[in-house]
Amino acid sequence: MAVGPSGSSSHRLLLLLLLLPLLGLRGRGQGFGQTRFICTSVPLDGDMCAATAPGTGSAEELKSTVLQLRETVLQQKETIMNQKDTIRELTAKLGRCESQSVLETSPAEKGGGAGRKGGFSKNTMGDLSRSPAAETLSQLGQTLQSLKTRLENLEQFSRMNSSSQTNNLKDILQNKIDDLERQVLSRVNSLEEGKFNPKNESEERGKIESTLTSLHQRISDLEKGQKDNRPPDRFQLTFPLRTNYMYAKVKKSLPEMYAFTVCMWIKSSASPGMGTPFSYAVPGQANELVLIEWGNNPMEILINDKVAKLPFVINDGKWHHICVTWTTRDGVWEAYQDGTQTGNGENLAPYHPIKPQGVLVLGQEQDTLGGGFDATQAFVGELAHFNMWDRKLSPGEVYSLATCSSKALSGNVIAWAEANIDIYGGATKWTFEACRQLN
Secondary structure (H helix, E strand, O other), X not given: OOOOOOHHHHHHHHHHHHHHHHHOOOOOOOOOOOOOOOOOOOOOXXXXXXXXXXXXXXXXXHHHHHHHHHHHHHHHHHHHHHHHHHHHHHHHHHXXXXXXXXXXXXXXXXXXXXXXXXXXXXXXXXXXOOOHHHHHHHHHHHHHHHHHHHHHHHHHHXXXXXXXXXXXXXXXXXXXXXXXXXXXXXXXXXXXXXXXXXXXXXXXXXXXXXXXXXXXXXXXXXXXXXXXXXXXXXXXXEEOOOOOOOEEEEOOOOOOEOEEEEEEEEEOOOOOOOEEEEEEEEOOEEEEEEXXXXXXXXXXXXXXXXXXXXXXXXXOOOOEEEEEEEEOHHHEEEEEEOOEEEEEEOOOOOOOXXXXXXXXXXXXXXXXXXXXXXXXXXXXXXXXXEEEEOOOOOHHHHHHHHHOOOXXXXXXXXXXXXXXXXXXXXXXXXXXXXXXXXX
């Protein structure tokens, strides 16, 4: 809407239409054919209110009418000024929108995006040079490019050198690639919480997840030769972020057990609470057997929803070996950290056998059978050599496992082997040697 040269004429006509009802000069029907306009001449120095037109009433009535007219004119003038301000503001916004549209549909972009650096458009609204969403996506693009470059270097090195040299390089790059992936996933989560453009952000997240999946597949291909040459238990699982979709699943279920020992190597610096290293759910009971450290609570073991607090101190970013033993008779339990017993108790779900045919998950706490994950209870860190027995190990056996002082025992119920574990949602496998961590 614009105000042109004819604006003053339009204002006069509008003013006349507003004045007619006040003067009592309405016409009958659709026209003014039966209306009379009465004009009275007034001297230049005379009082308009003192002039009395025939048939129009007293001077006081005319004076009142004039005051009303003046008030109406002032109100109309104020309204018009407000409308002009609104028109100017809308016109400016329209101009900025038009310029934004021109940039987004430039010929270079229509031709395949060659004119857009990194695939992100400029934001010309106001004084902002880039929107928060575009800036975040730009950083994600740079991170992914860096990850690709490192992976290509790894592939090239793999072709030119022996497998042992390649393994050494992978160990060097492992932490760097993990850090880059943490940044990507963290920024994707931040992007999901934003309110920029849900459709575009969803598309960008899909692209990033697809790229990460491709990179993980290429890394797995590179490691095939390495896996063929290493023992099946020399690997670790890495859970870099607290999510509700990153986990590992043990292919084998548990039998009915009247006693057990569960041991593992674990490393975490997550706070508050490292989350859930493992959970075992059965039909009708999601908390059949769970190890969890949630919030500011100490680590706990749950059996059939009964709880015992464990005296572990392990979230210092270092590798620790932990074991928990339990027998159904009187519910007696013992806890070991780094080969030494640190606590014990009884009356933990006494005379309740561990039920069979359930689902064993690493890295998440189950609220339903095989699912119902909560990100706030997810494990963040690294885990290896998860083994389970259907008996109580002796203190000497636990010490041997923690110190690598004898040939390692493998669980007779769950044995740590790559063939027994499926990973999901971005959890990764890396080479791991427990005894090397003690040096």
